[in-house]
Amino acid sequence: MDEHAPFLRVAGVTKTFDAEGAAHAPIRVIDNVSMNLAAGEFAVYLGPSGCGKTTLMRIVGGLETATGGEIYLAGKKVVGPDRKKGMVFQAYTSFPWLTVLENIRFGTKYRKDINAGEKDEITRYYLDLVDLTDFADFYVNRISGGMRQRVAIARTLAAGPDILLMDEPFGALDAQTREFLQYQLLEINRVERKSVIFVTHDVEEAVFLADRIFMFSARPATIIEEIRVADHIPGERTMTTKETEAFFHLRNHVRDVMREQSVRVEEALTAERGSE
Amino acid sequence: MTQRSLFAYRGTSTGHTDAILAVFAFVGFVGVWSLISAFEIVPQRFLPLPWKVIGALWGMLVERNFIEDIWISVARVWSAFLLSVFLAIPIGIWMSSYRIVGAALEPIVDFIRYLPVPALVPLLIIWFGIGEASKIAVLFMGTFFQLALLIADDTKRVPREFIEIGFTLGARPRHITRDIVLRSMLPSMVDNLRITLGWCWTWIIVAEIVAANSGIGHVIWSMRRFVRTPEVMAGILTVGIIGLATDQLIRFLHRRYFRYL
Numbered sequence: 001m002d003e004h005a006p007f008l009r010v011a012g013v014t015k016t017f018d019a020e021g022a023a024h025a026p027i028r029v030i031d032n033v034s035m036n037l038a039a040g041e042f043a044v045y046l047g048p049s050g051c052g053k054t055t056l057m058r059i060v061g062g063l064e065t066a067t068g069g070e071i072y073l074a075g076k077k078v079v080g081p082d083r084k085k086g087m088v089f090q091a092y093t094s095f096p097w098l099t100v101l102e103n104i105r106f107g108t109k110y111r112k113d114i115n116a117g118e119k120d121e122i123t124r125y126y127l128d129l130v131d132l133t134d135f136a137d138f139y140v141n142r143i144s145g146g147m148r149q150r151v152a153i154a155r156t157l158a159a160g161p162d163i164l165l166m167d168e169p170f171g172a173l174d175a176q177t178r179e180f181l182q183y184q185l186l187e188i189n190r191v192e193r194k195s196v197i198f199v200t201h202d203v204e205e206a207v208f209l210a211d212r213i214f215m216f217s218a219r220p221a222t223i224i225e226e227i228r229v230a231d232h233i234p235g236e237r238t239m240t241t242k243e244t245e246a247f248f249h250l251r252n253h254v255r256d257v258m259r260e261q262s263v264r265v266e267e268a269l270t271a272e273r274g275s276e
Numbered sequence: 277m278t279q280r281s282l283f284a285y286r287g288t289s290t291g292h293t294d295a296i297l298a299v300f301a302f303v304g305f306v307g308v309w310s311l312i313s314a315f316e317i318v319p320q321r322f323l324p325l326p327w328k329v330i331g332a333l334w335g336m337l338v339e340r341n342f343i344e345d346i347w348i349s350v351a352r353v354w355s356a357f358l359l360s361v362f363l364a365i366p367i368g369i370w371m372s373s374y375r376i377v378g379a380a381l382e383p384i385v386d387f388i389r390y391l392p393v394p395a396l397v398p399l400l401i402i403w404f405g406i407g408e409a410s411k412i413a414v415l416f417m418g419t420f421f422q423l424a425l426l427i428a429d430d431t432k433r434v435p436r437e438f439i440e441i442g443f444t445l446g447a448r449p450r451h452i453t454r455d456i457v458l459r460s461m462l463p464s465m466v467d468n469l470r471i472t473l474g475w476c477w478t479w480i481i482v483a484e485i486v487a488a489n490s491g492i493g494h495v496i497w498s499m500r501r502f503v504r505t506p507e508v509m510a511g512i513l514t515v516g517i518i519g520l521a522t523d524q525l526i527r528f529l530h531r532r533y534f535r536y537l
Contacts, residue, residue, distance in 0.1 A: 083446030
């Protein structure tokens with residue numbers, strides 16, 4: 001492995017879906033996207049709904065295959081899903097037939113690098129890290145949506161991933177819970193120092209969480225702008241970061257770029273309907 | 277308040293009032309039946325008094341060894357049902373897990389499912405004779421194909437994200453089937469098994485009426501020949517009681533083991 005190779009390397013990834021019926025041309029959803037990520041870096045994919053950012057994240061996770069291009073994670077080519085690429089979805093995926101504790105322990109179930117005692121230890125550790133020790137024996141249907149997402153995050157971390165792939169994980173939560181979980185996610189990752197790709201269409205969430213924001217165009221997705229947040233917002237992110245002037249400034253800039261893309265999405269949809 | 281919500285659209289009630297209502301409805305039903313019979317609005321030859329039916333059931337149990345017929349029918353139902361279940365569960369799950377199995381089997385299973393079971397009875401008797409094998413075959417034909425499709429549907433309803441989470445936690449397909457798919461679909465699968473078991477009781481009576489010299493269906497049919505209406509009704513009642521008891525038992529286990537629902 002090359003010493004200077006980036007931790008994650010996305011090289012010229014393209015994705016097309018076959019459209020229904022031979023008359024339609026295949027739909028290109030991702031167009032020649034390249035990006036790198038350093039170990040421990042927090043990336044946010046920001047883009048209009050349906051632009052293909054989730055598809056790109058799923059390709060990184062090995063859940064979908066690219067039509068063109070390659071992805072390398074920790075020096076190895078990505079060919080399929082495994083426990084090194086952990087996922088958290090927007091939909092609640094904690095298993096209803098298991099308790100909070102059992103759900104988190106499920107993350108260690110298929111690990112062969114540790115023994116049963118270590119699995120218990122790791123389970124306890126992550127249970128505590130996401131602050132759910134008091135709810136260990138609750139079935140997940142008895143706890144709130146925010147708690148269920150924390151269970152999902154802990155379960156994924158317990159599998160020992162190299163990278164955490166999060167697809168709008170707080171999208172279904174109310175505003176207060178979402179803000180709290182954003183903060184808690186940063187707290188968790190201060191300890192864990194995992195590389196993260198976090199997909200969202202929420203500008204404020206992106207600016208608050210990211211080390212680097214990748215802004216995507218409307219379909220087909222290309223990276224239109226890349227922002228290193230530390231250049232604009234110095235220091236650690238805290239509960240009050242969202243009230244600083246630097247935050248407002250960057251948020252407004254990002255919002256303006258995204259608005260332009262949303263307009264393009266609308267125009268494209270109108271044109272599509274017009275041509276039918 | 278309680279009375280009001282009993283009449284409200286989708287109103288609530290307590291288990292206690294539900295039980296009282298059920299008892300009243302049952303007593304009312306038996307009462308109306310008794311009146312119709314007692315005043316011979318319908319001749320008693322066709323509609324005997326309720327206690328005559330109970331008496332007939334008692335008589336059959338004591339004098340005619342009816343318990344053995346019950347046992348024979350129960351054994352037939354359960355052996356055919358278990359055979360269906362043990363084949364339908366893996367086949368149903370495979371149908372929804374691997375395209376090659378689903379695409380190949382779905383049309384065949386769907387076709388056979390629509391064949392009316394009574395129409396198959398003559399054929400099955402030609403093939404298997406009038407012994408136990410033909411009864412098992414009738415029940416199997418009536419349940420396996422339906423059950424395989426129900427199981428396949430249950431499998432399909434397991435959220436895609438559950439399966440993807442499995443892969444990203446390092447599970448192999450066989451782990452996902454065992455630890456995620458089967459566990460996730462278990463409550464709805466048990467419901468489907470319960471419903472399918474009910475159908476078995478329909479088909480066993482059909483099979484025993486057509487060709488049998490034992491079993492509840494055979495007893496009902498032979499009593500008919502002497503127009504012994506109380507005995508016929510007692511036979512029907514027996515099937516109802518067994519069905520209700522099994523159903524309630526499975527529901528109880530469902531509540532007990534799927535408490536997380």
